Amino acid sequence: MWCATRKSIISSIVSKIKQTNVGCYVSSICATIVLYADDILLLAPTVTGLQHLFTVCERELVELDMHVNVNKSMCIRFRQRSNVQCADLSSIHGGPALKWVNSCKYLGVNFVSGRKLKCSFESAKSKFYRAFNAVYSRVGRAASEETVLALLRAKCLPILLYATKACPMLSRDKHSL
Numbered sequence: 001m002w003c004a005t006r007k008s009i010i011s012s013i014v015s016k017i018k019q020t021n022v023g024c025y026v027s028s029i030c031a032t033i034v035l036y037a038d039d040i041l042l043l044a045p046t047v048t049g050l051q052h053l054f055t056v057c058e059r060e061l062v063e064l065d066m067h068v069n070v071n072k073s074m075c076i077r078f079r080q081r082s083n084v085q086c087a088d089l090s091s092i093h094g095g096p097a098l099k100w101v102n103s104c105k106y107l108g109v110n111f112v113s114g115r116k117l118k119c120s121f122e123s124a125k126s127k128f129y130r131a132f133n134a135v136y137s138r139v140g141r142a143a144s145e146e147t148v149l150a151l152l153r154a155k156c157l158p159i160l161l162y163a164t165k166a167c168p169m170l171s172r173d174k175h176s177l
Contacts, residue, residue, distance in 0.1 A: 010035060016060045017042070022049040033057075036107060047086050050075065058092050074101045076113050083113075109163045119167035121177060128160035 014033055017023070023032025024043040032053065034041040042057060044050035058068055068091070075089055075098050088097035102113045103120065110120040135151050143151075160177060 012064070013040070013057060013060050016056050017053060020052060020056055022052050039107070041106060047077075047089075051089050054089050054098065055092055062092070070096045070098060073098050074104050075099065076101055076104050076111060078113065078117050079115060107163075109167060117168055119163070119169075119173075121164075121167075121173055124160055124162060125177070128156055131156045131159050 014035070017033045018030050020032075022044060023030065024045060025031060032043055034043070040057065042050060042053045044053050054068075061067055070091060075086075077084075077086070077100065086100050088099050090097045104111055105123075110123050112118045112120050132152060135155055136148065139148060139151065164177070
């Protein structure tokens, strides 16, 4: 029963967002809303469009006796005018608004605002080194070189390479990794 209810909640939010005809499209496919678990990502070509999508989404959530956690939600800009200061998105409740940030994390990927879609890999590199040091401190000199390399490939490289296929990478990013 809960799964069916959850599916209808998601369907109702998606259909309301699609009905606005605001947002981003790839060919004729709506890419305005991306959902994963309880995370909602709204994409719009303009700040005004994003405000409209946010209002529609927030109203639908209220109808479903849910709400947006404005303390965990934020806005980020890419493309031209990414450095121009914008008004925060307002809530239908008149409470705190969604703030604009220069970087954010979504599903473990760190995005950085700029003229082009950009990801930061500093956090991934730091986690990779922590994982490698943890593995190496446990097996270090006691294991063969092949064993250490196999553990590195299995336990550490996935941390470093997570989402690199989906993120645009500059040659300096590749060199850094």
